[in-house]
Amino acid sequence: MTKEMLTGNAAAAWGVRLAEVDYIPAYPITPQTEIIETLAKWISAGVLDARFVTVDSEHSMITAAGAASATGVRVFTATSSQGLLYGFEMLYAVAGWRVPLVMVNVSRGLSAPITLEPDHNDILAARDSGFLQIHCETCQEVLDSILMAYRLAEDERVLLPVFVNMDGFHLSFTREPVEIPDLEKAKMFLPAYQPRHAFFKASQPMAQGVAVIGGPAYSYFKYQMHLASIKALEVYNEASKEFGKIFGRSHNTIEGYMIDDAEYILVMINSFSTLGKAAIKEARAKDIKAGLLKLRLLRPFPESDIVKAIKGAKAAAVVDQNISVGKGGILHSEIAGAICNQKDKPLLLSFIGGLGGKNISPQEFEFIIDCMVKAADTGEIPAPRLLYTETEWKEMDRLKKMAGKL
Amino acid sequence: MDVIPIKSIKDIPTEEDIFPGTPTCAGCGGLLALRHCLKALGKKVIIVNAAGCFTLLSIYPFTPFQNSWLYTAIACAPAGAQGVRDALDILIRKGRLDPEEDLKVVVLTGDGAAYDIGLASTSGAIYRNLDFYYICYDNEAYGNTGFQWSGATPFASKTGTTPAGRISPTGTELSKKNLFEIWRSHKPPYLATISPAHPVDLINKFKKAEQYKGPKLFINLSPCPPGWATDPSHSAMFAKLAVDTGIWALKEAICGDVRHTFVPKKFRPVEEYLKGQGRFAHLFKPVRQEEILAKIQEMVVQYWNEVQDNESIKK
Ligand code: SF4
Numbered sequence: 001m002t003k004e005m006l007t008g009n010a011a012a013a014w015g016v017r018l019a020e021v022d023y024i025p026a027y028p029i030t031p032q033t034e035i036i037e038t039l040a041k042w043i044s045a046g047v048l049d050a051r052f053v054t055v056d057s058e059h060s061m062i063t064a065a066g067a068a069s070a071t072g073v074r075v076f077t078a079t080s081s082q083g084l085l086y087g088f089e090m091l092y093a094v095a096g097w098r099v100p101l102v103m104v105n106v107s108r109g110l111s112a113p114i115t116l117e118p119d120h121n122d123i124l125a126a127r128d129s130g131f132l133q134i135h136c137e138t139c140q141e142v143l144d145s146i147l148m149a150y151r152l153a154e155d156e157r158v159l160l161p162v163f164v165n166m167d168g169f170h171l172s173f174t175r176e177p178v179e180i181p182d183l184e185k186a187k188m189f190l191p192a193y194q195p196r197h198a199f200f201k202a203s204q205p206m207a208q209g210v211a212v213i214g215g216p217a218y219s220y221f222k223y224q225m226h227l228a229s230i231k232a233l234e235v236y237n238e239a240s241k242e243f244g245k246i247f248g249r250s251h252n253t254i255e256g257y258m259i260d261d262a263e264y265i266l267v268m269i270n271s272f273s274t275l276g277k278a279a280i281k282e283a284r285a286k287d288i289k290a291g292l293l294k295l296r297l298l299r300p301f302p303e304s305d306i307v308k309a310i311k312g313a314k315a316a317a318v319v320d321q322n323i324s325v326g327k328g329g330i331l332h333s334e335i336a337g338a339i340c341n342q343k344d345k346p347l348l349l350s351f352i353g354g355l356g357g358k359n360i361s362p363q364e365f366e367f368i369i370d371c372m373v374k375a376a377d378t379g380e381i382p383a384p385r386l387l388y389t390e391t392e393w394k395e396m397d398r399l400k401k402m403a404g405k406l
Numbered sequence: 407m408d409v410i411p412i413k414s415i416k417d418i419p420t421e422e423d424i425f426p427g428t429p430t431c432a433g434c435g436g437l438l439a440l441r442h443c444l445k446a447l448g449k450k451v452i453i454v455n456a457a458g459c460f461t462l463l464s465i466y467p468f469t470p471f472q473n474s475w476l477y478t479a480i481a482c483a484p485a486g487a488q489g490v491r492d493a494l495d496i497l498i499r500k501g502r503l504d505p506e507e508d509l510k511v512v513v514l515t516g517d518g519a520a521y522d523i524g525l526a527s528t529s530g531a532i533y534r535n536l537d538f539y540y541i542c543y544d545n546e547a548y549g550n551t552g553f554q555w556s557g558a559t560p561f562a563s564k565t566g567t568t569p570a571g572r573i574s575p576t577g578t579e580l581s582k583k584n585l586f587e588i589w590r591s592h593k594p595p596y597l598a599t600i601s602p603a604h605p606v607d608l609i610n611k612f613k614k615a616e617q618y619k620g621p622k623l624f625i626n627l628s629p630c631p632p633g634w635a636t637d638p639s640h641s642a643m644f645a646k647l648a649v650d651t652g653i654w655a656l657k658e659a660i661c662g663d664v665r666h667t668f669v670p671k672k673f674r675p676v677e678e679y680l681k682g683q684g685r686f687a688h689l690f691k692p693v694r695q696e697e698i699l700a701k702i703q704e705m706v707v708q709y710w711n712e713v714q715d716n717e718s719i720k721k
Binding site: 022023025049051053055056057059060061063064065066067068069070071072073075089090093200201202203205206207208209210211212213217 | 449450452454461462464465466469471472473474475476477478479481482484485486487488489490492493494495496497500502503506507508509526527529530534
């Protein structure tokens with residue numbers, strides 16, 4: 001084991017190297033490109049025995065990845081934002097093929113307006129595709145999650161592709177100390193891929209990805225995917241325990257921060273959780289019993305873990321770094337769905353923040369916690385809010401003036 | 407490397423690789439050609455299919471093939487072929503698959519996928535020199551959706567989206583996209599047009615192609631009874647007429663060098679090909695559209711004049 005300062009992207013590449021991936025179809029896009037460049041460099045240097053091919057689009061990339069996985073090799077690929085949406089059709093297709101490939105998405109806001117910085121509309125658009133989703137806050141989590149992802153995907157009870165998600169810039173380009181496990185240990189956790197269901201060979205012709213006619217056959221195969229995904233919760237917990245045994249650290253489906261006695265809970269995901277945790281510390285210093293729930297595994301949705309974690313709190317606020325235009329925060333809806341039939345459920349508030357990488361300042365977190373306290377006192381739940389500071393508003397005014405619109 | 411060409415249809419294996427009873431239309435010219443292609447390719451094949459009529463060949467739990475099959479989506483079958491080819495190579499190289507288990511990777515697409523939506527992924531695969539076969543069954547329109555205009559639709563054909571009417575009596579105003587030349591500009595080792603009415607030529611082209619590593623591409627003009635509004639029993643006849651009138655040129659290009667593999671001794675007038683097809687009926691009724699008919703004939707004459715200049719063949 002060695003410890004190195006790695007960016008999120010480099011940590012992802014290390015995860016792939018330790019998984020001894022066979023095949024990497026790729027297509028560059030900011031802020032993901034450093035991952036595939038790192039892998040290409042290692043292949044060229046002979047330290048990773050894999051084939052790398054740059055294809056003509058993300059649509060082709062996901063197709064090639066799925067087809068190779070269906071032929072029986074271990075496959076990795078990565079994308080971001082526009083690229084993910086460009087290949088979108090094939091996400092559903094390869095998930096339906098039940099191929100256990102792993103794909104990193106480096107989150108970045110979606111056009112228009114075109115931008116580079118992160119929010120989660122890209123990865124959440126893929127929410128219903130059949131891919132499992134692991135979301136990361138730290139560079140260590142990125143590396144570890146890739147090993148976990150293959151373990152999960154290739155388990156015969158699951159056989160679904162997995163996304164590992166990290167925020168562009170905030171994690172992809174941020175250096176943190178990362179423990180790089182020894183290859184031998186990585187192999188103990190993740191044995192070689194030996195598929196029994198995915199192959200193409202002369203002696204045993206097989207048709208994969210075939211059409212069905214009629215709803216009953218379609219429903220049957222779709223629902224099988226759903227059941228396999230739900231089953232992945234159990235498989236995840238097993239894998240996480242074993243990961244802990246081998247590497248001395250583990251990552252659960254969710255992470256609670258100062259949550260055990262918390263009355264007010266922030267619900268967050270990905271790298272901005274770090275900002276949330278700092279705000280919780282501040283609140284605790286002021287004797288507010290605040291805590292944070294970080295979602296890690298988003299698909300399958302660890303509903304009972306979430307319910308248990310926030311049960312008994314007075315209020316919870318979901319900070320959605322995404323927006324379902326015409327509805328609001330996506331994760332807010334998901335959490336609301338999870339707790340709606342529970343007895344001891346907290347009041348649930350909705351905030352949207354960090355769109356296109358907009359910072360969430362300590363004052364904004366203070367405001368959220370304040371809103372929770374007030375809601376608990378009065379029983380009145382404020383309307384969903386967009387987090388936006390006065391300074392930001394003034395700056396926007398200045399830009400509008402320059403554009404001649406004010 | 408010399409290959410010994412077959413001489414007659416009697417030399418074509420009688421054993422069938424594709425079983426009857428598929429859901430394609432009676433008289434499908436594409437299926438007719440595919441039958442011959444598979445005889446040439448043998449059984450160690452995986453077909454990577456793009457959305458189109460032939461997607462319905464494999465419907466759970468049936469398949470008419472004795473070979474493997476992977477359906478992808480409309481735009482990306484060549485990318486699927488890339489994934490399969492690369493994976494087979496990796497498995498063999500790493501000793502995880504017996505080389506005897508290796509497969510020929512064959513893309514099977516309609517003209518909508520080949521000429522339009524899948525052109526980028528095809529270009530990518532050819533350019534990367536992917537070792538694969540590519541068969542386009544070109545019925546000159548989006549057939550599976552009921553015959554709408556595609557980049558392959560010829561001038562003056564009517565389709566569901568280019569109907570002939572008072573304002574546009576021609577039907578399709580654009581000419582057929584020259585996919586052969588688009589592909590040829592990539593300089594693949596082997597590229598050919600084929601016809602179900604010329605099985606000997608077809609088989610020999612596959613035999614020749616087999617010598618080359620890299621992309622081996624085929625465009626088959628596929629009579630399509632429901633779309634062309636022709637009788638299913640006339641498909642072979644129309645395929646033959648397309649060649650005899652010079653509308654469908656049988657040719658090949660080896661590393662970019664073009665050669666015509668069959669030149670009719672005497673070209674028949676294009677009208678003979680056009681008049682029996684419902685998709686061209688508006689050129690004859692209620693009034694003969696002489697100008698359009700002359701233009702089609704002129705296009706064919708011009709094509710063969712250029713061929714003559716380039717290849718100095720006798721017309
Ligand atoms: S519509 Fe035409 S191309 Fe499609 S299956 Fe029928 S005959 Fe063949």
